[in-house]
Amino acid sequence: MTEIAKIAIVDDEVHIRALLEQTLEDLDGEPEILTAANGAEGLALIERERPQLVFLDVMMPLMNGYEVCAAVRSNPDLAATTIVMLTAKGQEADRTRGLETGAHHFVTKPFDPDEILDLAREILQAS
Amino acid sequence: MNQMVNSTSIKTRLLLVIVAALVGMLAVSTFALMSEKSTMLDDRKVKTRHLVEAAYGVLVHYYDLQKTGALSEEAAKDAAIKDIKAMRYGQNDYFWLNDFTAPIPRMVMHPTVSALDGKILDSEKFNCATSLQAGLDGTVEKTDGKKNLFVAFNEVANKAGSGFVTYNWPKPKAGGGTTDELYSKLSYVKKFDGWNWLIGSGIYIDDVESIFWQRATWLITIVLFVAVLIGSLMLVLTRSITAISERLGKSNAELEEANQRLQKLDQMKSDFLSSVSHELRTPLTSIRGFSQLIDREFTRSFAPLAEEDAGLQKKSVRIQENLKIILKESERLTRLINDVLDLAKIEAGHTNWHDAPLQAAVLIKDAAGAAHGMFEQKPAIELRLEIEEGLPLFIGDADRMQQVLVNLINNAVKFTDQGMVTVKVFLNPEAQIQIEVRDSGIGFPQEEAEAIFDKFQQAKQGDTLQDRPKGTGLGLAICREIVNRHGGRIWAQSQPGKGSVFSLILPPAAESLVKTVEITARIAAFADGERTAAGAISGKVGKPKVLVVDDDLAVCNYFSQLLQEQGYEVITAPDGQAALVAARSHQPDLITMDLSMPVMDGRTAISLLRADTELKRIPIMVISAIPGWEAAGGDVAMSKPLDETRFVENIHLLLNDAAASGAAEPKKVHFLVLYQEGQPPAMVPGGFAAYCEVGFCPVNELSARIQAGFQGMVAIPADLLNQVDIGFINATPSLEVMIMPVPAMGVAASLIQVTQHPQETKQGEHL
Numbered sequence: 058m059t060e061i062a063k064i065a066i067v068d069d070e071v072h073i074r075a076l077l078e079q080t081l082e083d084l085d086g087e088p089e090i091l092t093a094a095n096g097a098e099g100l101a102l103i104e105r106e107r108p109q110l111v112f113l114d115v116m117m118p119l120m121n122g123y124e125v126c127a128a129v130r131s132n133p134d135l136a137a138t139t140i141v142m143l144t145a146k147g148q149e150a151d152r153t154r155g156l157e158t159g160a161h162h163f164v165t166k167p168f169d170p171d172e173i174l175d176l177a178r179e180i181l182q183a184s
Numbered sequence: 185m186n187q188m189v190n191s192t193s194i195k196t197r198l199l200l201v202i203v204a205a206l207v208g209m210l211a212v213s214t215f216a217l218m219s220e221k222s223t224m225l226d227d228r229k230v231k232t233r234h235l236v237e238a239a240y241g242v243l244v245h246y247y248d249l250q251k252t253g254a255l256s257e258e259a260a261k262d263a264a265i266k267d268i269k270a271m272r273y274g275q276n277d278y279f280w281l282n283d284f285t286a287p288i289p290r291m292v293m294h295p296t297v298s299a300l301d302g303k304i305l306d307s308e309k310f311n312c313a314t315s316l317q318a319g320l321d322g323t324v325e326k327t328d329g330k331k332n333l334f335v336a337f338n339e340v341a342n343k344a345g346s347g348f349v350t351y352n353w354p355k356p357k358a359g360g361g362t363t364d365e366l367y368s369k370l371s372y373v374k375k376f377d378g379w380n381w382l383i384g385s386g387i388y389i390d391d392v393e394s395i396f397w398q399r400a401t402w403l404i405t406i407v408l409f410v411a412v413l414i415g416s417l418m419l420v421l422t423r424s425i426t427a428i429s430e431r432l433g434k435s436n437a438e439l440e441e442a443n444q445r446l447q448k449l450d451q452m453k454s455d456f457l458s459s460v461s462h463e464l465r466t467p468l469t470s471i472r473g474f475s476q477l478i479d480r481e482f483t484r485s486f487a488p489l490a491e492e493d494a495g496l497q498k499k500s501v502r503i504q505e506n507l508k509i510i511l512k513e514s515e516r517l518t519r520l521i522n523d524v525l526d527l528a529k530i531e532a533g534h535t536n537w538h539d540a541p542l543q544a545a546v547l548i549k550d551a552a553g554a555a556h557g558m559f560e561q562k563p564a565i566e567l568r569l570e571i572e573e574g575l576p577l578f579i580g581d582a583d584r585m586q587q588v589l590v591n592l593i594n595n596a597v598k599f600t601d602q603g604m605v606t607v608k609v610f611l612n613p614e615a616q617i618q619i620e621v622r623d624s625g626i627g628f629p630q631e632e633a634e635a636i637f638d639k640f641q642q643a644k645q646g647d648t649l650q651d652r653p654k655g656t657g658l659g660l661a662i663c664r665e666i667v668n669r670h671g672g673r674i675w676a677q678s679q680p681g682k683g684s685v686f687s688l689i690l691p692p693a694a695e696s697l698v699k700t701v702e703i704t705a706r707i708a709a710f711a712d713g714e715r716t717a718a719g720a721i722s723g724k725v726g727k728p729k730v731l732v733v734d735d736d737l738a739v740c741n742y743f744s745q746l747l748q749e750q751g752y753e754v755i756t757a758p759d760g761q762a763a764l765v766a767a768r769s770h771q772p773d774l775i776t777m778d779l780s781m782p783v784m785d786g787r788t789a790i791s792l793l794r795a796d797t798e799l800k801r802i803p804i805m806v807i808s809a810i811p812g813w814e815a816a817g818g819d820v821a822m823s824k825p826l827d828e829t830r831f832v833e834n835i836h837l838l839l840n841d842a843a844a845s846g847a848a849e850p851k852k853v854h855f856l857v858l859y860q861e862g863q864p865p866a867m868v869p870g871g872f873a874a875y876c877e878v879g880f881c882p883v884n885e886l887s888a889r890i891q892a893g894f895q896g897m898v899a900i901p902a903d904l905l906n907q908v909d910i911g912f913i914n915a916t917p918s919l920e921v922m923i924m925p926v927p928a929m930g931v932a933a934s935l936i937q938v939t940q941h942p943q944e945t946k947q948g949e950h951l
Binding site for chain 2: 076
């Protein structure tokens with residue numbers, strides 16, 4: 058892995074974005090962390106920056122997480138992007154819907170920052 | 185609208201009932217009248233006969249006086265004639281006497297036609313149609329011609345001494361004399377041998393009829409009166425019923441409206457809860473996450489700086505402790521939110537239940553495994569399982585029942601400091617599956633045994649909560665909801681200081697389901713038979729290779745270790761795409777597949793593997809944390825956390841299958857599911873995936889398949905059973921057919937085993 062990893066955080070809550078940013082700062086290789094405050098902005102960011110990993114909130118204004126996820130999955134250029142959905146519900150139906158739209162992982166809020174860190178490490182290692 | 189229809193239909197029904205009742209009453213009274221008519225005539229016949237016998241007594245009396253010499257014959261006869269002439273009864277009825285002289289008798293005395301007295305009765309006017317019955321039981325003989333009726337009397341008397349005769353005779357008039365017209369009359373005559381006389385008396389049939397009609401009129405009047413009474417009562421009733429039903433309809437509509445309002449409220453409650461839960465989660469995430477980050481950074485960067493100063497160090501320890509409290513409490517709040525949401529979902533009926541036949545023993549073992557961590561924290565408590573063998577299955581949601589058991593076991597551990605937690609399962613005397621979780625903990629007063637299943641209720645000691653609440657206070661309420669939903673019951677027994685017992689009963693699955701499980705076993709046995717036959721030929725060399733696909737490195741290592749212990753060679757891949765590459769290069773004997781993975785998920789990987797001619801034969805075991813039964817296209821599905829024993833068992837099973845696949849013969853049971861063309865197949869053999877190669881076949885193509893040499897099992901949904909030409913299958917001598925009822929996935933069906941005898945196949949070649 059010669060180039061610097063890129064991670065996108067798409068969430069409308071400023072504190073959650075801050076929390077994720079601070080959590081991910083501990084990653085080795087100091088990956089570039091990009092943020093977006095709504096779905097539409099998030100999709101534009103992902104298409105422009107092509108991050109390896111996206112943390113994607115479900116309930117957001119303008120475009121929800123499922124829609125962003127489906128749009129990313131339908132774009133063959135973004136096949137290498139791993140999507141981790143941050144769901145507030147953790148309900149089975151939401152998981153199924155997320156899996157159908159092409160999300161790879163689910164993290165239920167409130168999450169454990171260590172869990173996020175482990176997950177990110179693993180995903181970045183695999184890619 | 186609806187209640188209008190209802191009240192009209194009630195009215196119509198009531199009217200129908202009234203009409204039916206009236207018709208019924210009329211029929212009954214007509215029948216009663218008819219039988220009354222014939223009984224009345226019979227009664228009169230008997231009465232007449234008795235009266236004649238009585239008058240006969242008069243003759244005997246005077247004849248006796250004559251014989252003793254008290255009276256001369258003349259005097260005796262005169263006295264008798266006088267007495268009998270005076271005897272009258274009924275409306276017009278009297279006795280007459282005539283001589284028994286042949287061929288034509290002579291009248292001795294006739295009280296109403298005295299002109300006949302002493303005359304030979306040879307007048308032609310006595311010639312009429314008669315019907316004769318000699319004696320009491322003699323057959324009735326009818327003469328329609330002109331027969332002298334006094335000769336007819338003689339004939340009857342000669343035959344049996346007495347008898348009945350029907351004929352026509354004038355009626356006596358009120359002022360004396362007789363009518364001109366003749367009336368039908370029934371008389372009883374009896375021969376008196378002493379003076380060679382015949383005594384007779386009769387009744388006019390129309391007299392009887394007129395009495396009958398009098399009575400009938402009365403009866404009909406009463407019947408009509410009663411009918412009118414009932415009718416009007418019914419009408420009144422109809423009115424009030426209509427009124428009541430309209431009122432009911434109205435209150436029904438009100439109830440319906442109230443119900444809809446309640447449903448709306450319920451929906452609002454659910455929506456409210458789910459949005460509140462969402463809104464609460466976001467700040468909770470911040471609280472939890474940031475306190476953790478602060479804790480980490482503080483421990484890493486600031487705590488070492490404080491080590492030099494004793495006062496600062498004390499403060500730094502306090503800060504760390506306080507941060508831990510924030511963390512713990514945020515965790516508790518999270519659990520509470522989860523439980524509230526969970527309970528609300530179950531109560532609102534929004535839960536998706538994944539029902540399947542379950543074994544209580546397996547569930548208990550799984551739950552004990554899941555609660556393992558709790559026991560590690562409290563080494564003074566021992567866990568004991570007492571499991572009865574051969575318990576019936578029950579229908580339920582495995583994850584939810586697991587939740588109940590884990591909760592009960594956790595509670596037991598929570599409130600016990602040392603001793604024993606026993607989980608017991610047995611069949612109780614009512615033939616229900618009973619599970620008991622018994623602990624030797626602090627217990628609670630029996631009066632609270634009901635209340636602890638209510639929301640936010642925990643057993644108290646005195647008025648104060650003992651210690652602080654250990655849990656959300658919703659666990660048992662959720663347990664009760666889940667157990668109730670399974671048609672079972674949960675209750676508790678306890679005494680302070682003596683420990684407590686939580687019991688739950690579950691109804692066993694219906695017989696038909698047990699059948700399904702039997703069938704699975706049968707299919708497995710059938711498959712085993714083929715396998716051993718094939719396995720004998722294909723001795724495979726070398727260690728079997730297993731490809732473990734999972735994005736979690738820890739899981740991969742864990743599986744690898746487990747499989748290596750079993751003597752397998754293990755390759756690992758972190759995602760679906762890597763799995764495809766590894767499968768092509770290593771040609772594994774088995775693949776275990778996670779479903780949610782980066783780059784390519786398990787579902788896609790399985791469909792690609794199945795589409796590849798070289799790789800499609802590799803058995804796939806799906807291991808996923810996603811609840812549900814579905815195998816996502818794999819052969820067997822297992823859920824995380826993994827049951828090690830079952831994992832290894834299933835691996836063995838699938839590898840045996842694969843070993844047999846080396847031979848030319850098929851290694852799985854060919855399983856045909858029939859369906860009606862144009863309609864989707866009704867049966868999907870969910871649990872059979874490990875043993876069956878399932879094909880779907882329209883019902884009318886079954887014959888063709890069998891002729892083409894199909895061997896295996898045929899599953900026929902019950903609604904198609906009549907359309908399957910089983911006769912055809914039987915008619916072929918080369919086929920062995922076995923039919924067995926199979927209820928699969930709730931659809932009753934039949935299972936036919938088709939086996940072809942080799943020598944008979946030769947016969948087929950001749951054809």
